[in-house]
Amino acid sequence: MDTAWRGGGRSPVCLDLCVGLSPVRETSAARHELLDRPTAGCGGGGDARRLADDEAKILEAKVTQMSEENRRLTEVITRLYGSHVARLGLDDAASPQRRPVSPLSSRKRGRESMETANSCDGNGNGQKSGAAAEADHAESFAMDDGTCRRIKVSRVCRRIDPSDATLVVKDGYQWRKYGQKVTRDNPSPRAYFRCAFAPSCPVKKKVQRSAEDSSLLVATYEGEHNHPLPSRPGELAAVGSAGSLPCSISINSSGPTITLDLTKNGGAVQVVEAAEGAAHPPPPPQDLKEVCLEVASPEFRSALVEQMASALTSDPKFTGALAAAILQKLPDF
């Protein structure tokens, strides 16, 4: 299996570099979240969990280092691309993250949609936690049964101070809390938020501490904003965590997509498994562990660097922007 990651031939690893050009990453398929910390619902005994935790810690350290390199590269890329876009007069802020989503017409409808969305997680309660993540992202589209209307459901995990009782996940948008409830499967209360920036915005957010890790906040977003992100650069930069630009790497292999989010700044890592609707059951966690070990290997890292370089150089947009930026820096001849 490990040879599948590298080797002379075309690697099945598909690298997708996101340099934060859109506030919300777009995905085209329903994505099932599998975080590196196994949950009670995933089966496995305590030994397996401890083993997975140890592996997660090792992986976290390595990913931190990788993320730092990634961050530096991304900053350069973003700067170059930003200047290029600015000169072209493109409007990043109006990036096509906002697909019009009709508001839920009734409580029942919303409930059905959300349950469908949760079913895409492969786990009904959907309260899985992500380890070591300051800001993890997992998004999925919930198919409204029969209507083919898609409700976007995304989840963000944020590491917080366990003593911090606030259920606040800063994401750049304005939220108004409209309820709080203690749910059965989690002793910590769940807070309900609506988007307060635009009254007609259908987006809702649920924030709850992870049942397993009280230092982890899990925010579940439903729907998509029908308005731009509030144009406050500081807040935009705060998405993910303080002062970082959104950056992610997606590694897609054939079959169920395994996505590794190397959210920089703190080495936040999340392994996301994307299921295509409910048709494909999630693979056993053992496969995921193998993937994690694979990702942590030096071979993978070197392959990753090669892929990054390849992805960058093969992107005419990037090369064009890079060339333009270099030309701009050079003195006039």
Added chain:
DNA sequence: CGAGTTTGACCCGCGC
């Protein structure tokens, strides 16, 4: 005083 938060009550779907 207005905006935002809290919190108990209520609504609704689902399982038995």
Added chain:
DNA sequence: GCGCGGGTCAAACTCG
């Protein structure tokens, strides 16, 4: 039909 649980409402409350 009934009870349970998640989600929402809205009055009361807090804060700047």
